[in-house]
């Protein structure tokens with residue numbers, strides 16, 4: 001069959017919330033510019049429509065004899081196949097539905113053999129950094145080649161036994177792409193396995209498990225335009241089949257019987273069900289599958305090309321503003337996704353983000369992005385203080401150690417990044433137009449009333 005070339009995507013994909021108006025502290029209101037895709041991306045309209053189309057047919061999965069239960073079970077298992085196709089899984093790989101990337105990596109960390117040594121760069125998101133029982137942390141590399149060399153040296157010097165490398169595909173701080181297939185080759189050459197944290201990669205780039213030769217991959221639905229509480233762990237089944245179930249309960253157990261000594265004997269399921277105890281999130285799985293289909297149909301080459309254009313606009317725009325420093329491990333020309341973090345001379349990042357929100361209706365993120373060691377590596381901080389994911393920690397000389405992150409994707413119109421670039425320039429050159437920002441004790445977005453026109457969503461603040 002001749003291959004179909006997808007039509008170029010010149011327009012953003014339709015997402016929910018594109019017409020939402022927000023109040024400005026300076027008076028009036030504006031259309032919200034959602035530039036925090038790396039935290040949670042808006043739902044694709046297509047995902048929302050697919051979920052709505054299924055909603056009347058919602059039923060229990062793997063549990064009911066009724067027609068809607070059967071239909072829901074079928075939909076859930078189809079979602080697994082769609083995700084396997086989207087990820088380019090091998091025939092014998094498993095696709096397990098989880099709650100998120102964090103959940104997926106914790107599941108895998110519980111499933112690895114007891115004596116498995118994990119190797120993780122200190123630059124990882126905390127979800128990849130923290131779940132492992134035995135772990136060797138690797139110093140932040142300053143080039144992709146150095147990352148591969150560092151890993152090779154660490155693996156060559158390790159004691160015998162199973163090993164697992166965990167690496168991100170695209171950094172949630174710098175947006176930079178990591179040399180995944182080279183790291184996979186290095187891992188395998190030294191008898192180790194590798195899991196790819198694709199939380200930031202999958203929404204922006206095709207992920208091909210077989211071609212990259214990674215053993216597992218994890219990602220989250222809410223970053224992939226499918227915010228219904230689901231995530232995925234996909235990959236090799238042997239360690240997963242040999243492990244105790246991640247959660248004990250119904251759905252994971254095939255047979256349970258009382259023993260004469262008063263306890264119970266449990267025979268656990270194999271396959272994905274082993275680690276999916278409890279009633280599965282069929283809407284979440286359906287939403288992820290819908291997003292995978294939507295992105296595939298839009299065509300990644302076109303999506304990537306459009307996002308590169310937006311990224312260049314942001315990079316060029318920020319480069320023109322004095323005192324703005326974009327954070328990077330691998331240098332300004334490193335290939336990246338639409339995620340950039342920066343600091344501004346003389347500004348606390350939380351105040352800067354608050355001013356973008358309050359004066360321009362732009363939603364970005366500030367803080368340490370659940371990647372404290374990476375922030376210290378790129379900002380040159382030496383402090384061991386750890387704030388929360390979004391909070392600032394103390395940096396050298398007591399100055400706050402945090403940054404502003406702007407991130408965008410398939411649903412972002414050009415106007416949003418243009419407004420952002422203009423706002424950064426205006427704020428740096430002209431200062432804030434409201435009293436809330438520079439020098440105030442804390443950003444005060446609460447100076448605007450938070451009114452959400454949905455039941456249960458109206459705040460009295």
Ligand code: PLP
Pocket residue numbers: 038039100101102103125127128168170171172197199200220222
């Ligand atoms: N890995 C990376 C690279 C991330 O950016 C994030 C979230 O920001 C995670 C893992 C954790 O994802 P989640 O919060 O959906 O579990």
